Amino acid sequence: MPIAINTDISTGNLQGAEKVFPFEIPTEPDDISPMPAADPHTFFKTKGWQPFDFQRHTWEAYLSGQSGLLHAPTGLGKTLAVYLGPLADSFAHGEGCKILWITPLRALAADTLRALREPLEVFAPGLEAEARTGDTPSALRARLRKKLPHTLVTTPESLSLMLTHADFPDKLGGLRCVIVDEWHELLGTKRGVQTELCLARLRAWFPEARIWGLSATLGNLTEARMALLGDAFDGSAEITADMKKPLVIETLIPKEIDRFPWAGHIGTRLAKQVADEIEKANVTLLFTNTRSQTEIWFQELLSIRPRWKGKIAMHHGSLDRGERDLAENGLRDGSLKCVVATSSLDLGVDFSPVDQVIQVGSPKGVARLLQRAGRSGHQPGNVSRIVGVPTHALELVEFAAARDAALARDVESRRPLRLPLDLLVQHLVTCAIGTPFEPDEMLREIRSTHAFADLADEEWQWALGFISNGGSALAVYPRYRKAHVVEGRYTVDDKRLITQHRLSIGTISSDPAVTIKYAGGRVLGTVEESFISRIRIGGSLVFAGKSLVLVRFHQRTATVRNAPRDNKGQIAIWGGNKMPLSNELAHAIAKRLQGIGPPAREMDAVAPILDIQARWSRLPGDDALLVEHIRSRQEEHLFFYPFAGRLVHEGLAALVAYRISRETGEAIVTTQNDYGFSLSAKRGLVLDERILRDHLSGENLLDDLISCMNTAELARRQFREIARVSGLILQTPPGQKDRSMRELQVSSSLLYEVLTRYDAGNLLLEQARREILERQLELTRLGNAIHRLEASPMHLVEVENLTPMAFPLWADRLSATLSPGDAATRLESMLRTLNQAASVS
Template sequence: MSKTINQHIETGSRYFKQRNWTPFDYQIRCWKAFLNRKDGLVNAPTGSGKTLALMLPAALKISEKKDRKPAVKLIWISPVRALAKQIHQVGNELIESLELPINCGMRTGDTKQSERKKQLKSPPEILVTTPESLHQWIANPNTARYLKKVDAVVVDEWHELGGSKRGVQMELALAWLRDKHSALKTWAISATISDPGQSAEILLGSEVRASEVEIVKADIQKEISIETLMPEDIFELPWVGHIGIKLLEKVAEKIKGATNTLVFTNTRSQCEIWYQRLLEQFPELAGQMAMHHSAIDEDIRAWVEEALHSGRLKVVVCTSSLDLGVDFRPVELIVQIGGPKGVSRFIQRAGRSGHSPGQPSRICFVPTHAIELLEAAALRDAVQNEIRERPEPHIRSFDVLVQFMMTLAVSEGFYPNDLYNLVKSTYSYRSVSREEWGELINLILKGGNALEAYSEYARAGIDSTGKIRVLNKKIARRHLMSIGTITGDQALVIKYRNGKKLGTIEEWFVANLRPGEVFWFAGRALELIGIKGNKVEVSRSNASQAKVPAWMGGRLPLSSMMSETIRAQLLKLVEQNTIREPELSRLKPLMDIQLERSAIPVKNQLLIEYYKSREGYHLIVYPFEGRLVHEGLAALLASRIAKCTPITFSIAMNDYGFELLSAEDWEPEKLVDKTLFTTDRLGEDISKTIAETQMVRRTFRDIAMISGLLFRGFPGREKKERHLQSSAALLFDVFDDYDPGNLLFLQAWEEVKTFQLEEGRIRKTLERIANQEWVFKRPGKFTPLALPLIADRLRDRLSSEKVETQLRRMMAEK
């Protein structure tokens, strides 16, 4: 090592010593590797000092030489703004303590205009930002020039980005930065990387460079204490449900016994409900409890984060908005309401407590219904055996690529051949052919083959030098407003009459309210005054009863790892004489009822149940593969059965199985055989299934938004959701009729197969089913495994009869 590197390591060691810390071995390895100009990947538990493992050597390296002209030297990417804020604070504290002659700045969607102007004149040497804000810098020629001397990039929480289109965004940005500075060094940080080799390859875009990357895995065993809250009698827990309120008092006892608690829910609606019920049951928490989810205004969320960090709050009820990396040292306990559906997500949330080196993490799992005790046991088993999910990378996401092409065209422009070579250097786009590249160029120049007659889709042109550029200011502004890959239903802004902003709510929910009606939001009862443009005007209400807002797309699918582990728990229930797991021991009386009425499927069995009720005839199949796979299997099976006999089915699914409901008895024992579960012609059958549903149209709408074919509207003049849906449907039909080979159109079909129906998992599931023993039962009453699925379907159906009443009636039927 050089003398300078040794000096920097000594400086880092002194910095730690002054705070009575001792650097971990992995941190020193990171310091050495970074200072020796290596690419790297850091895998260390939450709360073990990953930020300082890279921020410290980076700051010291940058400080060696001060450039005369200001330029960004280190870009630190955070997937969420809250984490960016915390990293920014760590960077500034480090710079101030070591008296380094550099600056650490932050740029996110919340950065004030005055700070943005300041950064335009004098950019910080260290820039903490998000993927979207980095692309905004690339799109602006005035800021893009400051990025041409970037020496290193650190991507935080890489596991969160790597399996999403935001990860693809980062791949393209990294390729662009490497093109400007070939010696660029790239690092990623994560607590839950399952495949470091693939993660490095996606990050670096080259198998050669990925093989040379420094993979630093911390030799630190983070202790995770898991407790499942259960009633003494399993029959006190409902057989169905998704809220978990039955265990409210037990949760409150845990909260009272802890200094600080984060209560994690899986949806924003669930978050609102738990906040209200905790406050109703224990009014003494008023002033000590807050709520945090992504629809709440940023200023309110920032206050909650600060109040929690400083110890002013005892409880925060939250969603995934507090999953990642934010440093909340005072938090002692995590409560998880309902199954998180993934091992990595569970560990990430557990790590929010004891978020300092050496401190154990404490998490309480709260089942929302009895069968979720299977998930609790599966999570405990997965944590103990260090089982982690491997995210499916997005490849050939042409919508993200078209958006990036427009970003460069809005900025300084690009030469098609040069950009093609740059794009080909990424993991996601290395298979893109010259012919496909030509189609994409044609898409931004003319709108593609099907839209070339419409001038509004000709978004870019070619200048005299051969560069592709956007010269129309309106088109450029529209693009800048649309940068990003996070889509959703159109949101309206909730405001008081005095203009104070509370957050956002989806248009479809508000459209069903009348002026004067009251709904809960951010812990407040709000009375609707009216809707003006994209603003929902409200006033405070003293009502004790109010509607709970709902957001589309809230439910998480069960991961493949969780599916396997849950099936293993079922096997223990049947085969173990002595059950050691407390969750399975408590669940056993309920599973005895399952055995009495039907059967419990073990490792090499598939359980199929058939019922008759007042609703009709129910065929329920239990592959235990997760909601998304079951949606595909149900549609596939219904389609194949319909070829054998004329019949119509209603389809329902949950994480444990799926239901085909028909109005007439069709004697399934005669029709349901292993030919229905064959993988022969699977791709063709899935394509037909997709065509018969709205899945591909919904996916295409998102693709059209990301690629810029659809524009949501300018601030204050956003388009209505129904207008966006009709425009997307029109584009879909045009491509279907006149340009079926359009790359964005084909991408929609591919995404539904890969990510929504999970064709790969469907194929594996069908192969597993083909080799299993089938257990076919006709129970006289609905079983404990069947009822949660029935309940999910009933909640989605409009009826004047309460779900609980319908279920009690169905349980009594013979």
Template sequence: MSATSSINAFFKQRRWKPHDFQKETWQAYAAGRSGLLHAPTGLGKTLAVWMGPVDEALAAPQPPSQCQVLWITPLRALAKDTARSLQEPLTQLGSSLEVALRTGDVSAYRKAKLREKLPFALVTTPESLSLMLTYEDSRTKLSDLKCVVIDEWHELLGTKRGVQTELCLARLRTWAPQIRTWGVSATLGNLDDARKSLLGIHHRNSITVHSTLEKKLQVETLIPLEIEHFPWTGHLGTRLVKQVAKTLHRASSSLVFTNTRSQTEVWHQTLLDTDPTLKGRLGIHHGSISRAERQATEDALFRGELLGVVCTSSLDLGIDFAPVEQVIQIGSPKGVARLLQRAGRSGHQPGKKSRLLCVPTNAFELLEFAAAQDALDAREIESRRLLQKPLDLLVQHVSTCAIGEALDEDDFRKEITSTHSYSTLSEAEWQWVLGFVTNGGDALHAYPQYQRIQRENGVLHFTDKRMIQLHRMNIGTIVSDTSISVRLRNGQRLGSVEESFITKLKPGAPFFFSGRLLELVRVRDLVATVKPSTTRKAQGEIPVWNGGKMPLSTELAHAVARRLSTSTLPARPELKAIEDILSIQRKWSQIPNDEVLQVEHCHSRQGEHLFIYTFAGRLVNEGIGTLAAHRLTDGQSQSIQVTQNDYGFALTSNGKIPLDEPIIRNILRPESLLEDLLACLNTHELARRKFREVARVAGLIQQSQPGRMKQLRSIQTSASLLFEVFNRYDPENLLLDQSKREILEGQLEFSRMHEVLIGISRKPLRLIELTRLSPFSFPLWAERLYSIISTKDAITLMEEMLKELEQNAEKALKA
């Protein structure tokens, strides 16, 4: 199919030539097909899925009078920029058709206007779309839908928000069977799974469109002039800040990505301290900063007023910042897809080159940067594991849809099972869900507040006005610990921090937040009132948020191990820079890799240590380490401590830990994995904590209530009480079972642990007795110090050990 008149006109005005993947997408759309578009960032994916519906609408005899396109974005931060990008072709073609936003950031007035009439295209989020389903006139307003686009589908895939989107799409297809669904993704390994998840039973006549074009990518690594021989996590820290500051001045605009919000605050302040000329020209952006503050930063960057922005993943999705010339990645990205996604933020236009500068925060991250480039060359992109029928979300969705209109329970079940996630929903599970939403199940049937939905003659309807209001306020799957709002004394909101951080500070204590040095005035009713600090020294606490450490992905872990074991890979400057480290490792031990399981044994003043290198990532290593310690001490009084990083784990004891192959084989056997995990972990307590999240998604606990937010302690108490009630009076409750499954797969990565242990059982063992700590074992030894003693004492012990090791390393290198 050749481009039609309106598409031709737009591209001609822009002096652009359509790519083949764009033409293929337009052709598929015109033929009535749904599909998944997979193409590199910055090559025109948006136009590929957008211009089909636009051309169809402009070619119609009469302009559409109802909403015809829903554009679902995973982040509210993307919505404004997306709407601007979608409106641009319409305006340029002289059309009066409009694009509007409907997200949580939109004003109440604007939401009310949208309730009156929807535009031609509406940009929204999964949560806002779910909320729309609760209004009784939504079926009428959306019955003429022609297309639904899910942007950045890889970000939703494998999450409850993704499953929430699947359920919403099933509802829309019931209302408007003619709609075509298109997902957009730039970085994803399992495309077939992604398409099936997107389309459910409708995937059979769908298509996956691939771009054969490759975005030009220039990746460089900032190599430190001096590298210590025994690195540990973060020990280079901000030492390279001067070089980063100079690099900022060499480009018109930059995004400086970090992996955590705390790291963002540190690097922003350190850059300002190092180079005062950046003041007023360097922004900060992360998810805990208020929407108004983030929007101001985005607008200033778009207008070219900022030289750069230090940010987290809050800016690594599809915001089309044309001015961004380069991207700087602080620390290992921990994943190939994340590196590619962030690199694509620069040169985000057809034909432009993406430029990425990698900045290590420890020497082993040089290895990870090299391995990431190897994986990029081999196109080894991470896959997303799909979720299967989370029942807490189904309970929420049934309530959501039953508010909007009365539901025939048999027809509604068919709608639910048309999705990929719930395709295996059994009759027993469905009846349990219906019983739970109508009377609270076996344990809660005596309490009126849990009897939300009326069920009569196979029809479901939610009519209690107060409960409907509560449900609408709590729609969604994003759950986090209670946040404390940070506000200046004039009421201006700066963002939020976690309760556990702010409650440790005394009034008058300085801390950094939102790029400012602030002083705590008071904390009252979940609001921390602050003022600018007048202290002359730029010293203060840095907020720490949960989930601060990001594990290495499976694909990147394998790439690291392969880089260590294969000499045929292309030479890279990162490996040359750490050659002394690898040389010492060879002299004192051997280089660990993915082909053998290397185990090192060492004595130190702290006890005996086993260092086991799995290259499985931090979370899996934590689980396997805990399992190994349990098996090693089962039936004994010996105490063993476990520490882990992305490359392996360490077992430390004041007693004897033998370097013995049969024993090591036994503690790492894949057999009896589930039973032994349940025995060595406090799974009851872990499930209790996970149940808090499940209960909030299922609507058993409403965090948001009219005029107030529940405090964390109240939520914890309510969840714990319900957990014990279910265990005692309703032990077969499926939400309890779901909590245990989510612990195993989410927190412990049970499936991946099992795969790793099977792989280990097939590898030869390499047992090495060390006379001193090796460069690879030192980070695990250091990690343990920080976990058991104060930071000051840990640094003292570490400096003593480093002095001794460095002296021996210099002798070894000269020998």
């Protein structure tokens, strides 16, 4: 039975009145259930604290034998709530590793260790807590291979790697508890499924072990608990710490706002105002949405405040561990004024001195905004404060809408993945290397997970065949014969294959990393090969906040030296899709555009833009579909505003363009953003409701999408990741020359062709197609959007000028189809025309 304890969220505007609720500390009741000799309350008494109700409920649930999920806002003491119960219980069960703590990020491990060691030292100073992650020094790894500590902190990848060692179950000894931190971050990803499979393995070894998850900012708690616990779900606990965490969400209002904004055009123009906000606070954590933005904003802040050199730092996943440690330690001890970061600091790390968070650009989701806000005031009773910085004027609406959704507690859900077979076969090889398995026993174990509960018998037989010989088309090649049966159990004993598999464990795929280092040997971090390969020797780049000159590029190592001060160079860029707008935030934005919501300074600031939109057309919303049509001398355009997010709009744009082009034969150019999409053609785009509804119909949706999106080519690209995770493409062993991305692409493409031609029923091919539809097109969300549009009224407007909502789509199209100089000229000309028309009207 879920347990909930009262909550509220307070919000405010930067230039308006703030409403902050006082923090309430509950008193400890007299009827506390009796605890073992090592009482969780003991640690609190040594600190002079009183436990919150949710902490007591969690201790009691654990000590009564329950597994469960704890959901609580950031900074309220989730770690102590979920750790002290297992810690108190563990002392009655002898020596060995008693508690396994799984963290989604290596960056969290050090901070987690600090939090766990404090109560451990109070109860049993002789016991240890250590971390085993990709950042663990080799000497410590060797020591942990011999003996595991009482509490072990690790990541899903490192845990999978440990499963390949035959003595790992003995090293764990009498494991009592597994705790999965930040479960909402893993849920809905292959790393989450990897965690599910590892938990199933541990449950098989240690049936009495309890499993607990920690989560914040998540909408589908029961489903999340089901994914975490699998068939151990029945009788589990769900505890929600709904407490009054003071939260202030503010927005930086630009001093000047253009009437026709487009994405990113404000950019760093607000940097001076941002620097002023940083000046007011003691310690600020500034978040951007991409690593490239992090590099840009770090440079911009230093140029505005040169005296901050050494007082501000940068943090993102491509920086070397040493560089990240400097930033984290500076936040922790308050010696830094500001750290510019990406999502690498979203989670869990306790930086008590941080009293302000700044978010550059829309967070694109309510949960992400709340998560980042919680990085400030990261202690019970302290106010969490976040300041939004719009990168274009319409993001003012997004920040106002995000505050509305946060106040309404309309937080996004994360849907668990089902049946990623590439990960299943990787896990089976992992298990066969460590502790050979009997197939029927393993099938029961696999089906005990939420991800594979519906695994069909034929899919299981295919998986066994795949790890034995790679499938029918690859059976003649010895390299794909990994596992074989010995006395009824699948095992892997080829040392070369074992080494290669251990190098390949994991699910994260990306462009191969190139190490950036000074000639003297100091490593700065990594960039993607596709970026560094475009820079000539002697060329300049900006990375890790430094202007650099490329000296040498050889075998995935780029040697650099410091550049002259006036030599800026290219900002390092990384691949990856832009974050799509969530359904919850999109709905909140649509309501704001319709004038629904309390007074907000953001809406006052953007009112002139919305006034032009209303006069020239009408304000869009998600209760009806607005479609605008405009003709020019050269072409005509249709603008649609479904408010379904960038990825869905990409699919809708391609679908409608394909259906129109199929009838008219005209070439159609599509553009999309989070609010809508546009179609441009020389002719053939008509503003007719019957025709448009036919083109937006859900009839033959899948077939038409497959035809218009070239899903065969998309699936071929997606297959590269699946081939790597499943072990069809192996990592190069240390000391051997690594293969370039081009070679990997050729290899995966060749495998794709071979399987398509000679093993068309290979389930990995079907998985590639399925993942493309869901990842690239968000098929489920796209289908839901079409269903909504079919039932919604349609407002058709013939416009004489590009409206403020249409202009960003038009501008993006120019940037994509013209040279930078030509695009800038056309933009300036169009802005003059539009501003003149707006002034006259």
